[in-house]
Amino acid sequence: MGKNLNRYSPARMVFIAILLLVLTRPLSAQYNENVIKAAYIERITRFVEWPVHDSLLLSDKFVIGVNEESDFYYTLTEIFKEKMIKDRRVIIIPIKGPEQLTNCNICYLSENSKPLIRNFVSAANSSGTLLISGTTGFGKAGVHINFYLEDEKLKFEINEKSVGLAGFKVSYLLMQNTRIIK
Amino acid sequence: MSIKKLYKAVSFLLFLIILSTHLSGQVDTTEINKLFGMDLEELMNQKVVTASKFIQSSAEAASSVGVITADEIKQYGYRSLAEALNSQRGMFMSNDKNYMYVGSRGFSRPTDYNNRIVVMIDGHIANEVVYGSSFMDNNLGINLDNVERIEIIRGPGASIYGSGAMLNIVNLIMKKGEDTDGLTVSAGTGSYGRNDLSAIYGKKKNNTDISVSGIGGISRGENYYFSELDAPETNNGVSSGMDWEKYIGFQTGITHNNLKISAAYSSRSKGIPTGAFDSDLTGNVESSDTRYYLEASYRKEINKNSSLLFRSYFDGYNYHGSYPLNGEESFDESDGRWGGAEIQYYLEAGKRSVITAGVEYKYIFRDDYREWDNSTTYFNKNYPFSFFSVYAQDQIKILKNLALTAGLRYDQYSVYGKAFSPRLALVYMYSDVSSLKLLYGEAFRIPNLYETYYEGIGIHKANSAIRPERIRTTEFDWTHKISGSFYGNFSLYLFSIYNLIDQVLDESDGLTTFSNIGKATGTGVEYELRYKHPVSKNQAYLSLSLQKTVDNNSDKTLSNSPSLLVKSGFVLSVSKYINVVPEFFYETGRKTLQGNKTGNVSLFNLGINSGMFLKHFEASLKARNLFNIKYYSPGGYEHVQDELVQDSRNIYFKLTAHF
Numbered sequence: 001m002g003k004n005l006n007r008y009s010p011a012r013m014v015f016i017a018i019l020l021l022v023l024t025r026p027l028s029a030q031y032n033e034n035v036i037k038a039a040y041i042e043r044i045t046r047f048v049e050w051p052v053h054d055s056l057l058l059s060d061k062f063v064i065g066v067n068e069e070s071d072f073y074y075t076l077t078e079i080f081k082e083k084m085i086k087d088r089r090v091i092i093i094p095i096k097g098p099e100q101l102t103n104c105n106i107c108y109l110s111e112n113s114k115p116l117i118r119n120f121v122s123a124a125n126s127s128g129t130l131l132i133s134g135t136t137g138f139g140k141a142g143v144h145i146n147f148y149l150e151d152e153k154l155k156f157e158i159n160e161k162s163v164g165l166a167g168f169k170v171s172y173l174l175m176q177n178t179r180i181i182k
Numbered sequence: 183m184s185i186k187k188l189y190k191a192v193s194f195l196l197f198l199i200i201l202s203t204h205l206s207g208q209v210d211t212t213e214i215n216k217l218f219g220m221d222l223e224e225l226m227n228q229k230v231v232t233a234s235k236f237i238q239s240s241a242e243a244a245s246s247v248g249v250i251t252a253d254e255i256k257q258y259g260y261r262s263l264a265e266a267l268n269s270q271r272g273m274f275m276s277n278d279k280n281y282m283y284v285g286s287r288g289f290s291r292p293t294d295y296n297n298r299i300v301v302m303i304d305g306h307i308a309n310e311v312v313y314g315s316s317f318m319d320n321n322l323g324i325n326l327d328n329v330e331r332i333e334i335i336r337g338p339g340a341s342i343y344g345s346g347a348m349l350n351i352v353n354l355i356m357k358k359g360e361d362t363d364g365l366t367v368s369a370g371t372g373s374y375g376r377n378d379l380s381a382i383y384g385k386k387k388n389n390t391d392i393s394v395s396g397i398g399g400i401s402r403g404e405n406y407y408f409s410e411l412d413a414p415e416t417n418n419g420v421s422s423g424m425d426w427e428k429y430i431g432f433q434t435g436i437t438h439n440n441l442k443i444s445a446a447y448s449s450r451s452k453g454i455p456t457g458a459f460d461s462d463l464t465g466n467v468e469s470s471d472t473r474y475y476l477e478a479s480y481r482k483e484i485n486k487n488s489s490l491l492f493r494s495y496f497d498g499y500n501y502h503g504s505y506p507l508n509g510e511e512s513f514d515e516s517d518g519r520w521g522g523a524e525i526q527y528y529l530e531a532g533k534r535s536v537i538t539a540g541v542e543y544k545y546i547f548r549d550d551y552r553e554w555d556n557s558t559t560y561f562n563k564n565y566p567f568s569f570f571s572v573y574a575q576d577q578i579k580i581l582k583n584l585a586l587t588a589g590l591r592y593d594q595y596s597v598y599g600k601a602f603s604p605r606l607a608l609v610y611m612y613s614d615v616s617s618l619k620l621l622y623g624e625a626f627r628i629p630n631l632y633e634t635y636y637e638g639i640g641i642h643k644a645n646s647a648i649r650p651e652r653i654r655t656t657e658f659d660w661t662h663k664i665s666g667s668f669y670g671n672f673s674l675y676l677f678s679i680y681n682l683i684d685q686v687l688d689e690s691d692g693l694t695t696f697s698n699i700g701k702a703t704g705t706g707v708e709y710e711l712r713y714k715h716p717v718s719k720n721q722a723y724l725s726l727s728l729q730k731t732v733d734n735n736s737d738k739t740l741s742n743s744p745s746l747l748v749k750s751g752f753v754l755s756v757s758k759y760i761n762v763v764p765e766f767f768y769e770t771g772r773k774t775l776q777g778n779k780t781g782n783v784s785l786f787n788l789g790i791n792s793g794m795f796l797k798h799f800e801a802s803l804k805a806r807n808l809f810n811i812k813y814y815s816p817g818g819y820e821h822v823q824d825e826l827v828q829d830s831r832n833i834y835f836k837l838t839a840h841f
Contacts, residue, residue: 032716032717034716034717035214035217035717036217036225036228038214039214039217039218039220039225040222040225042218043218043220043221043222043225071667071716072716074716074717075716075717078717079214079717083218111613111614153226153227153228154225154226154228155226173222174222177222177223177226
């Protein structure tokens with residue numbers, strides 16, 4: 001028994017630990033839903049033209065609002081510390097109500113915004129804020145882009161009518177890859 | 183540990199969890215950059231790990247549910263099913279150095295071979311039919327690296343799964359070939375001569391998905407001194423080189439469209455170092471278990487809302503034991519072979535009702551037990567039996583957020599008569615991930631061959647009048663999101679077991695026998711917190727279980743039943759390269775069969791997991807029982823020892839290569 005413990009002496013264990021530290025590189029990713037959504041948002045902005053009346057277009061910042069200080073708020077804050085959108089620095093801000101949409105290029109709506117969904121859609125269509133969500137039924141309710149899961153893969157749907165009403169121009173390439181809500 | 187100390191310990195663990203939620207952890211920028219470099223089509227093909235997915239399905243389920251994900255298996259370095267289950271609220275382990283036992287909610291009869299828990303591999307029942315036992319350790323023969331998740335359903339599940347589903351149903355969902363997409367090979371080495379090898383191969387081509395995994399290993403085991411056996415005829419209580427183990431296991435799943443073929447084989451031999459069943463502490467004292475099955479299933483989609491599942495299987499089991507006494511060889515052996523078929527109908531009737539109904543027939547054509555030595559055969563009988571079952575379950579949406587599930591199963595046994603197993607569940611979902619549940623269920627377990635017919639001359643007598651035991655459980659469950667990635671689960675339960683089957687000594691003739699000893703009641707409350715950082719690997723769990731299980735004949739606590747369990751584990755991403763994984767377990771002492779009590783136990787484990795290196799490799803190091811605490815579990819009826827010492831500190835290193 002003593003012999004065995006010597007084989008796994010603290011010195012040997014520390015050596016193995018140091019060896020691991022020296023030899024290793026970052027852990028391979030588990031693509032969690034929020035990180036993929038963040039990547040999608042960046043990618044989607046490349047295929048969307050904002051309406052000309054969006055006063056935020058001239059700013060040097062790209063503002064993403066999240067209507068709750070949730071996991072996703074935290075994920076976006078963490079990821080966009082080092083990432084740009086349309087060559088602009090990305091600012092993530094918490095949003096409490098539809099009246100704050102004028103400050104955002106994009107607003108991500110959590111499930112909690114359900115009671116105010118019509119107000120959010122109407123405010124977004126007037127302010128030129130691209131609404132994004134990941135809740136069943138939000139696409140039909142007028143949210144411009146809504147994520148959904150299919151076969152454990154994240155897909156999205158676009159509400160064509162709502163996008164038109166807000167004045168966004170969405171590239172054919174993006175429309176080709178999505179489920180369209182007419 | 184006094185209440186004050188326990189309070190301090192729990193407060194400290196809670197503080198650690200809260201601290202971990204405020205630490206950002208090390209975010210893996212390399213992989214984020216990789217994702218941001220993908221085009222839309224590539225993004226659409228990435229599999230998503232949804233933080234709330236299992237919480238959501240757990241909240242919706244018409245049961246009290248726990249899930250252990252593949253990531254948790256990897257991060258916490260679970261090496262056996264028992265170890266993984268031990269992280270769950272209300273569950274606890276015992277090791278009699280022959281088999282590993284899992285208790286649930288204060289209930290674990292010594293040497294019950296886990297026959298009140300149903301273990302399934304991709305839905306196939308892995309319990310054998312001779313003793314009804316389920317395997318929790320290397321005898322399961324499953325490479326846990328190939329498990330996508332372990333689902334734990336607490337409480338009776340006989341309304342769907344039949345006999346034995348009394349305390350828990352544990353389903354191991356295996357990874358698909360598509361998930362593995364290549365070859366993974368692991369080699370591990372550890373204390374007490376433990377060495378193992380495992381491999382997984384998986385691929386999907388066109389509509390055919392193939393997954394194959396295997397595992398094999400050996401260990402020398404620990405040496406022991408048992409003061410209770412300190413006599414010249416029992417090697418002065420010294421058990422040296424007797425705790426060895428060797429095992430091998432394969433599992434495969436091949437899916438082509440709606441057809442699935444699955445098969446598994448496991449074989450394990452274990453030295454028995456404890457002198458169980460009056461055996462020697464030297465020589466060839468061992469048990470061997472071999473288990474295999476082949477199953478084919480086909481799902482026929484009738485239309486968009488309904489389908490039929492056809493399932494047919496063939497299973498086998500062999501047990502062989504060698505228990506020499508004073509150098510004289512003595513053996514026993516069992517064979518079980520059975521086959522069956524099931525047809526299940528699934529119907530989504532409108533938006534408000536989901537119906538599952540089915541019929542199953544199982545024929546156990548070999549169910550035998552033999553006992554002999556070099557001159558005499560003492561017992562050699564085969565008791566084949568069969569049963570037919572019909573079951574139905576309807577999940578009705580009474581309101582938008584309120585669902586009622588009602589299920590009933592009827593089993594007709596050729597030997598033990600009939601059994602009805604009803605189940606009711608009322609689930610109120612007040613958000614996507616939060617629910618309140620009121621659950622009621624009944625289940626039964628038929629006595630096995632050994633409990634009914636076994637006769638050992640001068641030791642044990644048969645009891646053909648023995649009846650099935652039954653359990654009735656009522657439970658309130660509250661699954662809820664606390665904030666962000668913080669989830670909680672509260673559970674309050676009451677169960678009663680009637681006609682409990684236990685081994686007793688008949689004082690009139692001095693023979694042991696299995697008998698329906700009466701009624702046992704269990705009550706308890708559990709609370710569990712789980713945290714998973716949204717981006718980094720940081721995660722944590724903390725659970726407390728207060729439980730009391732009483733033998734209603736004597737109004738005394740049942741043996742092998744700890745009254746308090748505290749469990750916690752943390753995955754701390756200390757750098758981009760290393761995760762540190764501390765775990766802490768505390769349990770109060772358990773009453774032994776002789777009426778004594780084992781001591782309270784505080785155990786610490788510590789793991790270190792590496793990232794990927796040299797493109798293909800990962801490594802992990804785990805020290806179990808880090809401070810080498812000496813602790814005990816109650817011995818069984820077959821042991822002279824009232825308490826059995828549990829595992830000492832052991833260290834395990836594993837290297838994995840992905841290709």
